[in-house]
Amino acid sequence: MGYVSAVPVPQPRAARSGAAPSGARRSLAAALLLGALGSTVVLLSAGQIWAEGTASVGGGTVPVEADGGTVTGVPTALAIVGLAALVAVFAVRRTGRALVSGLLALSGAGAATAAVLGAGDSSALDAEAARISGNTAAAVEGLSHTVWPYVTAGGALLILIAGLFALRFGTSWPAMGGRYERSGAPRPARRKAAAATTDPDRPEDLWKALDRGEDPTHGD
DSSP states (O other): OOOOOOSOOSHHHHHHHHHHHHHHHHHHHHHHHHHHHHHHHHHHHTTSEEEEEEEEETTEEEEEEEEHHHHOSHHHHHHHHHHHHHHHTTTOOHHHHHHHHHHHHHHHHHHHHHHHHHHTOOHHHHHHHHHHHSOTTOOOEEEEEOSHHHHHHHHHHHHHHHHHHHHHHGGGSOOTTHHHHHOOTHHHHHHHHHHHTOOTTOHHHHHHHHHTTOOTTTTO
8 A cells, every 4th residue: 555645845846946046147147248248349349440441632542441439439338338237237126227227228229220320321431531632522432341330239239138138137136235235234233332332431422322322321
C-alpha cells in the first residue's frame, strides 16, 4: 500500500522566488551595458568625418569635409541626455522611473533619426565650400558620405534598447538610498551616541537632552 505525503515540497517555490531577482539583475546589467556603449559610440562617431567633396576655387578644386558635429549636433546632445537619464533611472522610483526611462528611449530614437537624416545632408558641405571660395552661391561637387552616420545611428539604437529595457523591467531594479529609506537604523544609532555623551554636570548638555525629549538624569 503506497503512502502519499500531504506536505508541500518547498523547492519549486524557492526556485521561483530566486528567479525574479536574477532576471532583474540580468536586465539591469543589459540596460547599463547597452546605454553606456551606445552613448560612447554616438559621441565618438559624431566626431568623425561624415561627408566629403570638392569646391571650385580660382579655377581649381580643393577638398572640403564635414564631421558629424558640423552636419548635426543633435546626436551628440541626445547621447549626453541619454547618459544622464541612465544614471537618473536609479535615483527615482515608480512614476519618476517610468518617465526617465521614457526619456532614455526617446533620446536614442531621436539621435538615430538625426543621424540617418544627416547621412544625406549636403548643406554643411555647401556652407564650407562657400566659405572657402568666398562665393555664397558655391555648392560642393563630388559629394560623398562615409559610414559614420550609420555607425552613429547604430549606437543610438543601443540607447533606445536600453530605454526599452528600463521601461519593461525598471520596476524591479533597486534604487539608490533604498536601504536607508526602508530602515531607520542610522538615526537611533546617532541618538544613542548623543545620549551617551550627555554630561549632567554641563548645563548646555542638559538643555540639549531636554530638547531631544530625553531624561538627562536617567543615566544617574
